[in-house]
Amino acid sequence: MASVDHYLAIDIGGTKLAAAIVTGSGQVVHHREVPTPSADPGQERLVTRALTELAADVAGGLPLAGVGVASAGPIDTARGTISPVNIPAWRDFDVVSAVGAAVGGPGPRLIHDSTAAALGEHWLGAGLGSSALLGIVVSTGIGGGFVMDGRPVSGSVGNAGFIGHITADPAGEPCACGRTGCVETGASGPAMLRWARANGWPGHSTPELADAAAAGEAVAVAAFRRGADFLAGAITTSAILLDLDRVVIAGGVSAAGEVLLGPLREALTRDGAAAVRGLTVVRATLGRHSGLIGAARHAMAR
């Protein structure tokens, strides 16, 4: 009987740290997560301990075929370090050494969380069979990742796919990143909500806004249409640059389903760029484990 390979996958985000054992065929057989300690700069040890204890606990002394670490960015795959915007306690934190020391086994492989999500969807989800895939995570922010010919595109040090911060509207709103009119200023959950409220919609959350749009409330519909226009511009640019054949939309806002995807497909058709003609736009299917599954896949490819 063939033995089953076990991979340790870790997913580091601003709100939670997750770890899982993932088999060589992609089954998540043991999963645990803890809230990311909200630690100020200087509290590096506190956050590091939360991560290494979680990793050691989930690994549990199991012989590991590989270790994959997905992290919010910016990351630096050349140095094995991470500086997640939402975890100020870690700046140039040597996550590869820390996790390696905590669990032993083969040296961890580091990947951006958005790229890991795209890689997971390509392996076992809505990206299966694509030869030029863009995965987009639409949530409180907007991230993305490319998988070309089955390989994740990392760029020089791992930060490729930063699609929320390409310019959608040069005359648009200032963005938290310091530039103007980024995709994120129009298409993130909070951006759509802000626009709807500024135009008189009385609700307070993105799921409520999606329900209102599904019920045909004009301002809510318009907010999703506007978000879809921002996303469509970013997808068109990406499709022209990378000759994409598929886009997978993940993240909390993608739960809105056709309320977002309908206007998105319309906007892409209206634009008329040749590069989007053969493109299909679909919802992700792996849910919240996509980053862990992608991290495990990345560990296999070493």
Added chain:
Amino acid sequence: MASVDHYLAIDIGGTKLAAAIVTGSGQVVHHREVPTPSADPGQERLVTRALTELAADVAGGLPLAGVGVASAGPIDTARGTISPVNIPAWRDFDVVSAVGAAVGGPGPRLIHDSTAAALGEHWLGAGLGSSALLGIVVSTGIGGGFVMDGRPVSGSVGNAGFIGHITADPAGEPCACGRTGCVETGASGPAMLRWARANGWPGHSTPELADAAAAGEAVAVAAFRRGADFLAGAITTSAILLDLDRVVIAGGVSAAGEVLLGPLREALTRDGAAAVRGLTVVRATLGRHSGLIGAARHAMAR
């Protein structure tokens, strides 16, 4: 004594068809080119004969280790066909079969000419050592190609890198492609020339315009600055999406040198995107053989 591997490289463009024997170390040992017959739709055989005769002549019965074909786009690597915009006689022309039948040896590998140029520069030119390279050809049109981790990025069917047709100015001029404000409408040689003449500059060619800008003539300087702004926007978007570490500028307009590159580097610095901070922008070094050298390199990687 080790034998030398010989590769047949072909470069198909709207004005010339080129072929060469390239050694395994990248030396161009036999090179020939002919004008592309200007043939109307329906004259497929005429153009095909020019290509196959050229290929057979340069191959000369030599045992080939591989065959690489670079072509103007659109191409379709999945089907082995090309439909170059500027060669209307060929639509879905099966170039892989035609060249394969003409020269024998291993089946030809097809690559977009702009991607081939980037791959050539990465192998032996100004892109050497880059892990995330964008090559841009600035000429009568604007093309581009990406080389990530040493591999050319082809996209789903080979047309990745089409950087001349991402949107630089949504409120800009109509483009020949049917969309509006493409990079090419501001940064190609003819676009800069057209803008300069519309603003009172009396000359007639891009080299003249470069000389005038080098001599400090205000309108000529402004034309290159404007072109540089368009290019800078495209480079910034590409750098954010692909975490680039280097950009190599090739093509006729790049002969202008610092007249173009100076304002381009300034525009990138002024934009302030984090993704361009570590980016270097340099001129190509392989000259007109970059596409042939890249095609040969592509044939080696099979």
